[in-house]
Amino acid sequence: MPSVEKIIEDEISSPSVFKEKHKLYPEYTPSSLPHREKQLKQLAQLFKSFFSSPGEEMQRVMLVGSFGTGKTVTSKLFGASASSLASRNGIRLKYVHVNCYKSRTLPQIIYNISLDLGITLPQRGLSAQELMRGLIEELERRNTYAIVALDEFDYFALMSSGLNSIYVLVRAYDEYVNKKKRLHFIFISRSISTLENIDPSSSTYFLKNIVEFSPYTYSELYDILKERADEALYPGVISDDELKYISMIEGYDKGGSGSARTALEILVRAGESADSEKRSSITLDDIRKAHVIVKPELAMLQDQVSALDRHELVLYLSVIKALKGSGSGFVRIGDVEKIYRVLCEAYNLQPRRHTQVYTHILELRSMGFIQTKSSGKGFRGKSTLIGISAAPLYVLESKVEELLKRE
Ligand SMILES: Nc1ncnc2c1ncn2[C@@H]1O[C@H](COP(=O)(O)OP(=O)(O)OP(=O)(O)O)[C@@H](O)[C@H]1O
Incomplete structure (x- = not known):
């Protein structure tokens, strides 16, 4: 083992995604207040x-x-x-x-x-x-x-x-x-x-x-996060899509609490997660991890996964895999269904029809396992988009696979 001094020195001198971290803290008073x-x-x-x-x-x-x-x-x-x-x-x-x-x-x-x-x-x-x-x-x-x-x-x-x-x-x-x-x-x-x-x-x-x-909406949180991130992080550390993702999980109009305090804390924790793995940018999984730390009730949700029945587990796993494959915060329900059919075969289940799958998706959403939103502009045709912020995907994937194996 290297000397204790060397371990500490290496950690202190390792590069960070934060340019001025204190600018994300609640005590810091920014010079402008969007909204x-x-x-x-x-x-x-x-x-x-x-x-x-x-x-x-x-x-x-x-x-x-x-x-x-x-x-x-x-x-x-x-x-x-x-x-x-x-x-x-x-x-x-x-x-x-x-x-x-x-x-x-x-x-x-x-x-x-x-x-x-x-x-x-x-x-x-x-x-x-x-x-x-x-x-x-x-x-x-x-x-x-x-x-x-x-x-x-x-x-x-x-x-x-x-x-x-x-x-x-x-x-x-x-x-x-x-x-x-x-x-x-x-x-x-x-x-x-x-x-x-x-x-x-x-x-x-x-x-x-x-x-x-009033509690902040998705787009208001995005404006706040963007300004604060520009001040506190090095350029290129976090993408617009990732800032939008945080705004989405916290935005009041998207079912979040509408708190800038929580959104900023998620950003800090996500940056710390990137720092701890010596990466120069923040990933969606850093944000998911941060979300669980900031909102410990999500960790409880991970435990509640074991209460899902086999069909729901396979569908949840399909969402996880679709998100992992896409690398983005949300995926279309159609893409989830494609994976779902393949997984049903692998787990010896009769796949359910689209309307039933949709009902299951709504149930998973009301239990807090997933988030949904309408695709809106930018996608061909209107579709339901699905995301997961309850935990890093790799954590959930291994948990759900283990439960399916056990059954
Ligand atoms: N419009 C805004 N622009 C930039 N930062 C903001 C804005 N609104 C809130 N914040 C930041 O969010 C954090 C929480 O804000 P603040 O403490 O003022 O909220 P509060 O309503 O007083 O909450 P609490 O009731 O929890 O004390 C602080 O870091 C603050 O700088």
């Missing part, structure tokens, strides 16, 4: 009066959308741009982002807001109201405004202490009617329903200013 222009415009609209007459009213806005739909990154980019725009207009505005998973109580939240603004408040001995008063007075003294984003706000609201605390946040200026309103809030939440318990005297303030983030 979030509408939300940025809505935010700007809601803060418009701040720029025309700062301090006149307190802004309270709610960003709502499911996992990975860009709420955090949109809020951060908005905050950064609003601050520099304000500074060009001679207004001192700072953006602060607080995660309510990390700061779980109101005093912690106020303390961390102050810390980010460079304001030192006593860490102990003061109530939330007293801390809030200290923060407001210090902002006044410094002639500074702040937009505070409270991320994972639904988590905070769900906790019993959250309900009263929300009042303190949302109505912070109730006792300072004549003071300039220097604190503004962006609340970020996955759903509205978790906020239903909040007292209407607080919730009306932000529930009327909602910016919605």
Whole structure:
């Protein structure tokens, strides 16, 4: 065995498909946000009066959308741009982002807001109201405004202490009617329903200013992935078809979750898979492997293969072999049927007719073993296309063959 140092050195110095891997991480804030222009415009609209007459009213806005739909990154980019725009207009505005998973109580939240603004408040001995008063007075003294984003706000609201605390946040200026309103809030939440318990005297303030983030569609995810991949990977590492494949398995309109977070994570894992085998490009099987890592429920699906009957197994194997042979993400049902007939002979089965095969295909799809889509343009005649993202094909192939042999 080579020395430990040599092993580590070889690994570290081996080439990588990543040019700037960190640009694919969730913490990285990209400079542009495809398909979030509408939300940025809505935010700007809601803060418009701040720029025309700062301090006149307190802004309270709610960003709502499911996992990975860009709420955090949109809020951060908005905050950064609003601050520099304000500074060009001679207004001192700072953006602060607080995660309510990390700061779980109101005093912690106020303390961390102050810390980010460079304001030192006593860490102990003061109530939330007293801390809030200290923060407001210090902002006044410094002639500074702040937009505070409270991320994972639904988590905070769900906790019993959250309900009263929300009042303190949302109505912070109730006792300072004549003071300039220097604190503004962006609340970020996955759903509205978790906020239903909040007292209407607080919730009306932000529930009327909602910016919605819908799950990303196939083509939206493709645009996002393309931009991020161009920044983070070396040219030629991933093809357009492979980026479309990731967008297909995650796109909301194709039955996926519509999360850019998951799509980007699949891209990172697929790149790591290529790196681990010292290849200079990403393959479809790297993506399938990555998909299973990112979505562990797919690994369970692999186990459930053993519940399929013999006919379904042969049909599934035909799809696997057709995909392997084609090297693409999807194959036509007709090509699967050709292989299916040959395999039926090999496994001593009477092949089923086209309509029955089609029914089996739909069953396999509803069980999550395969994905289907219509061929659309670019193919002669309309046909059903079939793909598998549940696992790398070679893993599935040997599993299904083993099950067929056992039977
Ligand atoms: N339109 C977009 N363009 C480029 N990257 C995006 C876009 N939307 C989301 N992303 C990226 O997807 C990842 C997840 O985004 P973000 O954290 O903003 O989602 P979120 O809605 O706040 O999700 P969660 O509720 O899980 O926190 C980040 O890496 C972010 O940069």
